[in-house]
Amino acid sequence: MVALTLPVGEDGTVQTAYENGQGPVRPAWRATQRPPLVRHRQGKVVAGVAAGLADHLGVPVSAVRIALVLTSIPFGAGLAVYVFLWATMREIGDVVPVAPAPVADPAGAATSPGSSAGGGHGHHHIDLASLRTWLRSGNQAVLITLLGVAALALAGALWLGSAGFDVHAEVILPVVAIVIGAIFFWSQLDDTDAIGARRPVRWIWLVVGLGLTILGLVGLLVRGTDLTALWQVGGAVLAALVGVAVLSAPWILRLWSNLRLEQAARIRATERADIAAHLHDSVLQTLALIQRQSSDAATVARLARAQERQLRSYLYDEDARAGTLGAALTAAMGEVEDLHGVPVQLVVTGDRQIDEHLDALVKAVREAAWNAVRHGSPPVSAYVEVGPDAVEAFVRDHGAGFDLDDVPDDRAGVRESIIGRMERHGGTARIRHRADGTEIELRLPVRQPADPEPADPKAAPAKSPDAATAQTPTQNQTQNQTQNQTQNQTQTQTQEQAS
Amino acid sequence: MTDPRTIRIVIVDDHHMFRTGVRAELTAASAASGSLSLEIVGEAGAVESAVQVITEQRPDVVLLDVHLPGGDGHGGADVIRACAGVQSTADVPVRFLALSVSDAAEDVIAVIRAGARGYVTKTISADELLTAISRVADGDAVFSPRLAGFVLDAFGAAAGEVAEIDEELDRLSAREREVMRLIARGYQYKEVAKELFISVKTVETHVSSVLRKLQLSSRHELTAWAMGRRLL
Numbered sequence: 001m002v003a004l005t006l007p008v009g010e011d012g013t014v015q016t017a018y019e020n021g022q023g024p025v026r027p028a029w030r031a032t033q034r035p036p037l038v039r040h041r042q043g044k045v046v047a048g049v050a051a052g053l054a055d056h057l058g059v060p061v062s063a064v065r066i067a068l069v070l071t072s073i074p075f076g077a078g079l080a081v082y083v084f085l086w087a088t089m090r091e092i093g094d095v096v097p098v099a100p101a102p103v104a105d106p107a108g109a110a111t112s113p114g115s116s117a118g119g120g121h122g123h124h125h126i127d128l129a130s131l132r133t134w135l136r137s138g139n140q141a142v143l144i145t146l147l148g149v150a151a152l153a154l155a156g157a158l159w160l161g162s163a164g165f166d167v168h169a170e171v172i173l174p175v176v177a178i179v180i181g182a183i184f185f186w187s188q189l190d191d192t193d194a195i196g197a198r199r200p201v202r203w204i205w206l207v208v209g210l211g212l213t214i215l216g217l218v219g220l221l222v223r224g225t226d227l228t229a230l231w232q233v234g235g236a237v238l239a240a241l242v243g244v245a246v247l248s249a250p251w252i253l254r255l256w257s258n259l260r261l262e263q264a265a266r267i268r269a270t271e272r273a274d275i276a277a278h279l280h281d282s283v284l285q286t287l288a289l290i291q292r293q294s295s296d297a298a299t300v301a302r303l304a305r306a307q308e309r310q311l312r313s314y315l316y317d318e319d320a321r322a323g324t325l326g327a328a329l330t331a332a333m334g335e336v337e338d339l340h341g342v343p344v345q346l347v348v349t350g351d352r353q354i355d356e357h358l359d360a361l362v363k364a365v366r367e368a369a370w371n372a373v374r375h376g377s378p379p380v381s382a383y384v385e386v387g388p389d390a391v392e393a394f395v396r397d398h399g400a401g402f403d404l405d406d407v408p409d410d411r412a413g414v415r416e417s418i419i420g421r422m423e424r425h426g427g428t429a430r431i432r433h434r435a436d437g438t439e440i441e442l443r444l445p446v447r448q449p450a451d452p453e454p455a456d457p458k459a460a461p462a463k464s465p466d467a468a469t470a471q472t473p474t475q476n477q478t479q480n481q482t483q484n485q486t487q488n489q490t491q492t493q494t495q496e497q498a499s
Numbered sequence: 500m501t502d503p504r505t506i507r508i509v510i511v512d513d514h515h516m517f518r519t520g521v522r523a524e525l526t527a528a529s530a531a532s533g534s535l536s537l538e539i540v541g542e543a544g545a546v547e548s549a550v551q552v553i554t555e556q557r558p559d560v561v562l563l564d565v566h567l568p569g570g571d572g573h574g575g576a577d578v579i580r581a582c583a584g585v586q587s588t589a590d591v592p593v594r595f596l597a598l599s600v601s602d603a604a605e606d607v608i609a610v611i612r613a614g615a616r617g618y619v620t621k622t623i624s625a626d627e628l629l630t631a632i633s634r635v636a637d638g639d640a641v642f643s644p645r646l647a648g649f650v651l652d653a654f655g656a657a658a659g660e661v662a663e664i665d666e667e668l669d670r671l672s673a674r675e676r677e678v679m680r681l682i683a684r685g686y687q688y689k690e691v692a693k694e695l696f697i698s699v700k701t702v703e704t705h706v707s708s709v710l711r712k713l714q715l716s717s718r719h720e721l722t723a724w725a726m727g728r729r730l731l
Binding site for chain 2: 343345347348349350379380381383385394396436439
C-alpha cells in the first residue's frame with residue numbers, strides 16, 4: 001500500500017528538485033542541474049537517505065549524517081525528517097539515473113548486498129565470518145537502525161528524567177518494542193519493490209516484527225493492572241489485530257494484484273516496443289527494399305537471405321557466442337552470402353574460443369566458400385568439426401569444379417589464401433575434385449583440449465574416457481584408409497598437383 | 500522408387516501461403532519426375548485440425564511444421580503424439596517429415612524425439628523434398644546437414660567418442676559417425692554411399708539406426724536438454 005502511495009510523494013519531491021535547477025531564472029551559481037533527490041543503494045548505511053540528500057545538496061555525506069544525528073538527540077527532529085524522507089524518496093539501484101526500467105533485474109539483486117556492505121561508510125564489521133555474511137545479506141541496515149532506536153530511547157529517557165519528567169519504564173519499554181517491531185516490518189517493505197523480485201520477503205522478520213508489536217501493545221495496555229488481566233488484554237489486542245487484518249486483507253490483496261497486473265502489462269509493453277523497434281529497423285526496411293527492387297531476383301534473394309540471417313541471430317541470441325569459432329564462422333559465411341547472394345549452409349559441431357590460428361582457419365574457410373559461390377554452383381555447404389586434437393573444415397560446392405588452368409588468378413588466390421595460410425599456421429589443405437563439385441578440406445591441429453566452457457557436458461569425465469581414447473587411433477586409421485581409397489578412386493588432386 | 504506409386508500426403512503448416520507454395524512445387528516436381536506421383540489429400544493449420552485430417556485421411560506421409568498453434572503448445576510434436584497408432588491406407592504407420600524454418604536444435608529434436616522420421620528446412624529444393632518424402636514413405640530417415648551436425652555434437656562423436664558395439668544407444672558407431680559427418684558436409688545419400696563404398700541401402704540403414712538412437716537415447720545431453728523443456 002505504501003508502495004502505491006510512494007510515487008505521489010516521490011513525484012512531488014523530484015519536481016521541486018527540478019524546479020530548483022531548471023527554473024526560468026536560474027541563478028548563475030547554479031549552472032549545473034542538481035541530481036534528483038533519490039536514495040542510492042550504493043554507499044548507504046541505513047536506507048540511503050543521507051547519501052541521497054548529500055548527493056542532491058552537493059555537501060559531504062558525513063556532514064549530513066552528523067547533522068541528522070545531532071538534530072535527533074534533543075527532540076528527535078532529525079529522526080522524523082529521516083523517516084519522512086525515507087518514505088517519500090524513491091530508491092534506485094544505480095548512481096546513473098537511467099529511465100525507470102520496470103524489468104526485474106536479478107543482477108541488481110545480486111550486487112546490492114555486496115555493494116551495500118562494501119560501501120558502508122565508517123561502519124566496521126565485527127570480524128566473524130558468519131556475522132559478516134549475515135550482515136552482507138542486507139540485515140546491516142536494520143541492525144543499525146535498531147541500535148539507533150535503542151540508543152535514542154535511552155537518551156530520551158535520561159533526558160526526560162534529568163528534565164524532571166516522571167519516566168515510566170513500563171511506558172518506554174512497550175513503545176520501544178512497538179517501534180522495533182515496526183522497523184522489522186518496514187525493513188522488508190524497503191527492499192521488496194512491487195515486482196517482488198529484488199529480494200524475497202523474509203517471513204521470519206515479519207513474524208518477529210508482528211510479535212514485538214503485539215508484545216508492546218499488550219505491555220502498554222496491561223501496565224496499570226495486574227497479571228491476571230494479561231491474557232484478557234492479550235486476547236483483545238490479538239482479536240483487534242486479526243479483525244483489522246481480516247477487514248483489510250481483501251483490499252490489500254486487490255491492490256497488490258492490481259499492481260502486479262499493471263507491472264506485468266508494463267513489462268509486456270516494453271518488450272513489445274523493443275521487438276517492434278527491432279522489426280522496424282530490420283524487417284520492415286528490408287521488405288521496403290525488396291518491394292522497390294522486386295524486378296531483380298538476385299537482389300531480392302540476397303536481401304531476404306541477409307534479413308533471415310539477422311533475424312535468426314536476434315531470435316536465437318547468437319550474441320551470446322561472441323568470440324567463439326562458431327560466431328566467427330557464422331559472420332564470415334554471412335559476409336560471403338551478402339557479397340554474392342548464394343546461400344552457404346554452415347554446420348559447426350563443437351566450439352571453442354577463437355585464437356590467431358583459428359582466425360586463419362576462418363579466413364581460409366571464407367576464401368574457400370568465396371571460391372565455391374563464384375565458381376561452383378549451389379548448394380554450397382561448409383562443415384566445421386571441432387575435435388579434441390584438430391579442427392577440420394570442409395567446404396564443398398556442386399559445380400563442375402574450377403579448372404586451375406582456366407582461371408590463373410584464382411590459382412594464386414587458392415594457393416596463397418587457403419593452402420599457404422593453413423600451412424603457415426601448422427595446418428593442411430587439400431582440394432578434391434569430385435564428379436559433381438569441388439571440396440576443400442582444411443585441417444588445423446590444436447594443442448590444448450577444447451575450451452571447457454562450451455564443451456562442458458562432454459568434458460565431464462563420466463563417459464569412460466579410456467574407451468574414447470582407445471577408439472580414436474583406430475578411428476583415424478580407418479578414416480585415413482577410406483580417404484586413401486577415395487583418392488585412388490576419384491580424381492583427387494593433392495596440394496602439390498594443385499600448385 | 501522403382502515402381503511408379505502414389506504417395507498420399509497431408510501438409511500441416513499454419514501459414515496458408517506456405518501450404519499453397521509447397522503444394523504447387525510438389526505437384527510440379529512429381530509431374531516432372533515421372534517415377535513418383537504425389538497426391539495431396541489434406542491440409543491443416545493447427546494441431547487439432549491436423550489430427551482430425553490425419554486420422555480421417557490416413558496418409559502415407561505428413562509434412563509437419565515444427566511450430567503450430569493449438570495442442571499443448573508443443574506444435575508438431577503434439578500432432579505426432581496424438582496420431583500415434585494411426586495407420587496409412589497401406590496399413591503401415593503414418594510417417595512424419597518435419598519441415599521447418601527453424602534451425603534451432605531444440606525445435607528439431609522435439610519433433611524427432613516425438614517420432615518424426617526426418618527433418619528438412621523449408622529452403623530445401625522441390626526435388627530434394629520429393630526424394631525426402633519418398634524416403635520417409637519407405638520408412639527410412641531423412642537428415643539435414645544441420646541435424647547431422649547436432650547428432651555429432653550431442654553424441655560426443657565430434658569429440659571422438661565412438662561406440663564399441665553398434666547396439667549401444669548412447670554413442671554412434673564408427674560407421675554411423677562417418678555417415679553423419681558426410682551428411683553434415685552436404686553429401687547426398689548416394690554420394691555418401693560412393694564415398695564409403697557401401698550401398699545406398701546401407702547408408703539408409705545407418706541413418707535409420709542413428710535416428711533410433713536419437714529417439715531412444717538417454718544420453719545426458721539429450722535428456723538434460725529434453726527435461727529442461729519438459730519433453731519427457
